[in-house]
Amino acid sequence: MTLTEKTAYIKGLMEGIDFKADTPEKKILAAVIDLLDDLSIAVSEAEEDIEYLNDYVEELDSDLGDVERDIYECDDDDDCDCDCDCDCCDCDCDDDDEDYYEAVCPKCGEIIYLDNDLIECDDILCPECGEKLICELGEDDETDGE
Numbered sequence: 001m002t003l004t005e006k007t008a009y010i011k012g013l014m015e016g017i018d019f020k021a022d023t024p025e026k027k028i029l030a031a032v033i034d035l036l037d038d039l040s041i042a043v044s045e046a047e048e049d050i051e052y053l054n055d056y057v058e059e060l061d062s063d064l065g066d067v068e069r070d071i072y073e074c075d076d077d078d079d080c081d082c083d084c085d086c087d088c089c090d091c092d093c094d095d096d097d098e099d100y101y102e103a104v105c106p107k108c109g110e111i112i113y114l115d116n117d118l119i120e121c122d123d124i125l126c127p128e129c130g131e132k133l134i135c136e137l138g139e140d141d142e143t144d145g146e
Contacts, residue, residue: 003040010036107131 001009011033019026033035042045052138103115112133 003043004037007033007036007040103133105129105131105133 012070014029014033019029103112103114103124104110105112105128108129110126110127110128112124115126125131127131
């Protein structure tokens with residue numbers, strides 16, 4: 001039985017009791033029953049909202065898991081709880097063999113990290129402002145993939 005059904009049952013019991021007309025006891029009980037009715041409706045609405053939010057959170061959690069698998073390139077359904085600084089999972093995220101280069105956009109100052117494949121291209125555009133980057137590579141421009 002739901003809260004609203006229980007409140008309606010109590011209201012019916014009160015109406016079945018033979019109270020003298022307009023006694024203080026009848027007024028108090030009527031007010032308590034009205035309060036119970038309002039509270040039961042509010043609780044029922046809150047329960048519906050919570051159920052909706054739980055479903056929504058589960059959907060977001062599932063979507064976030066898909067995004068994490070795409071970003072960290074996890075091929076299996078195992079949880080990837082590491083920061084990808086170790087070899088405890090099958091992630092391809094920690095490619096320490098690749099060299100990365102840092103470029104600074106002359107227009108907006110955005111720092112852009114480029115790998116070897118992008119360095120050979122002449123048309124590298126800043127993802128922030130669209131300015132064409134000019135990369136002058138030297139030995140001190142390299143970082144170790146961090």
